Amino acid sequence: MRWLPTIVCWVLCLCVPLAVDARVRPYDDIVASGVLKVAVYEHFAPYSFEENGKARGVDVDLAQALADSLGLKLELLWIVPGEKLDDDLRNFIWKGHYLRPGVLADLMLRVPYDKDYRNQRNDVGELANEQVVMFGPYQRERWQVVHDTRRLPKVDSIGVFRLHRIGVELESVPSFYLSTVFGGQLSANTDHFPTTAAAFAAMQGEKVDAVMGLRGELDWLLFKAKDAELKESDNTYPNLGQPTWDIGMAVHESNRQLSNAIDMQVEDMINDGRMAKLFEAYGVHYELPGLYQDLE
Template sequence: MRLFTLLCWLLCLPFAQAQVRPFDDIVDSGVLKAAVYEDFPPYSFQQDGQPRGVDVELAGALAEGLGFKLELLWVTPGEKLDDDLRNYIWKGHYLRPTLLADVMLRVPYDRDYANKRNELGELVNEQVVMFGPYQRERWQVVHDTRRLPTVDSVGVFRIHPIGVELESVPSFYLSSVFGGQLSGNTQHFPTSKAAFEAMQGARVDAVMALRGELDWLLFEAQDPALKAADNTYPNLGQPTWDIGMAVHEANRQLANAIELQIEEMVRDGRLQKIYADYGLRFELPGLYQDVQ
């Protein structure tokens, strides 16, 4: 009998799927469930037991603007963004099948990605709407001017060591550009923060990572000898991209309501202030640049 019960339970597991909350149910509950990545400063992290970060502040402002209380769902990134969208927006993780967010932050706002198809020609993320760009992100180099006064080109890393996060875009880029001439001076670390700390400890002369992460680390360090370089990156496929949000395709009404809130925050400067409070430079996403 116990074996029969266990088999029935196992067979039912794939169908233990969360139900997406319609907009009316969200309104009735008075709560907006927002998914943010855990331990990802300056965007979403906890400090002294309190949630902090740009995405946390933004989610709170959006919830307040819509008349909701905010409930944060701290999520761990999967191997691919497709996994995260499946686990937290439209299906649920097999270990937590009933945990779904109403909205997920820090999702690339990219038409090609949104229209990506599998080998059968089917849309990979057909159950997801990606919308609401609120940040333009880019790659950045920061250097210690005491050992490397200027970075006119990434070619200087033929002779100066630079730190990068292991298996990141900067790692692959600096290991391959210029026919691999920079690979010998490209040192790998478990995180961008660890690479930054290696620069502070004079083990490398510079670091390459997300601009937002480096802005935050510079803001925290308060060391005038550490400077952000103003240069381009030859042969880097996508040096800039926009960040937005995602909801289930059945929740376009929620997406529309959030988009109106984001536009209002851009126009009145509240969004820019959130970034400034964390020491980050704010760059308008292309959607807003096009209409100015």
Template sequence: MRPSVLLLRALLAALWLAALPVHAQAPVREYDSIVESGVLRVAVYQDFAPYSFQQDGQARGVDVELARALADGLGLELALIWAPPGEKLDDDLRDYIWRGHYLRPHELADVMLRVPYDRDFAYMSNEFGELANDLVVMFGPYQRERWLVAHDRRRLKQVPSVAVFQQHPIGVEVDSVPSFYLSSVFDGLLSRQLHHYPNVRATFAGMKQGEVDAVMALRGEVDWQLHLAADPELARAQNAYPKMGKQVWDIGMAVHQSNRQLAYALEEKLEELILEGKLKELYARYGLQYELPGLYQDAEQDE
């Protein structure tokens, strides 16, 4: 196609975009304004047990309790913003940290929890070679996350490797990383034994009913379901997952890039919770294993 035609198309596209209604960016509250208001607005994911969910009209979950502890540490009241997850984390950061959602134009959070603390992600470029998240600061790792398999020892005594799922059915959440992984590893040999469910809770129900012998999900979700089941025959498998890529990562927080003062204040309170063992106790109340993020593991090794 001739350059002149390409240029004309680009100009027409620009004019079309300019004619669309402008979505004004929601105002970002600076640290002094947050303190003056007496309220810390924290975004947590909606219906994401055991991290953040509602039960009998009460907000529950380790992220909810962490948010409350951080707000208390700053002498502020907590206001939760329940965030339905978008298709990508970039969407969530845009909708709750730096611009706002068009359906909630004035509902920016001061801080968002359960954001990957990952240098590669923080400095990821978009299709134009620009930083995709240049308006966001990701900081404050507070937990190490990983994938985990749980199995029913009445039908599957142990899981020496994921190759065992050539003979034993395993349940996963639809459109999840475990789904993509188990359907493709070993040239797809496990896909015949792969059962899909709408959520992790349903995968455990399937295991309880004998439809599958194991499930694979986030460690926190697996731990929570094991805690609720209170069944000694349900066990955790400690496996590596060949050719899976990133299997372990740290979870942290995010604020607008103009609000580093808030980030510093939150980091100080978070470090107290981690070093005093209070965050580990919080996780234990939900039946979850707590693993220090890499930042603190490295510090322990240096001592």
């Protein structure tokens, strides 16, 4: 029957609800609802992950503290990372995703607090993220090397990896960096793994002598390993474009009342030491973001 595909498509269209743009909740509606919806990245220890069915991590605890400070209950929305941060901001802050019609977060954590990124423009010269307010820097992150002192006593410079193997996460900044720095001299000794945790496990299994990744992730892995022979190196990385950067938050541009309320809470937590304690609970070094370093 030639008409059958048309009928089937028509029936499916009736059964599947049309995707609609999600509605941004004004601050008064958030308060009235009694719930703060916060987006965090899934499977991203030590910042946001699940363990034994319970949400854990620095960002999860921070989200809870912020919700408590506003007298609200916390609802977490778990982010599966898109190809670019722009995708995540679109899907969770200002438009929504077709698989979750009508669902937006009030607040998103772990957003780079970076002037150049905030001001980047699209192909027609418009601000790429004009519907987003990025604010509330709460941590400085950096790239870090951890090495096994039993096989690599110290890392005076990145050049030691001409002779020693180092593990990195595939398609990460360290992966690109170690494959290209010094004219590619380190590429032969750079091993790629699905995750930083997998690279760390390879170091524990003596397949590589060191790992390069996010300091927060490596701090957490060291905290869990409890192996005194695994050490963080203290050196610079030549020709690495941005070795440190600040992490903040994002809300919809129409929701500055929420960002102002959250900003005050973040500042209080930083000043009274509560922010540092959230990180210390997961073995993570806490480093003030640049905004607060400038005030010291």
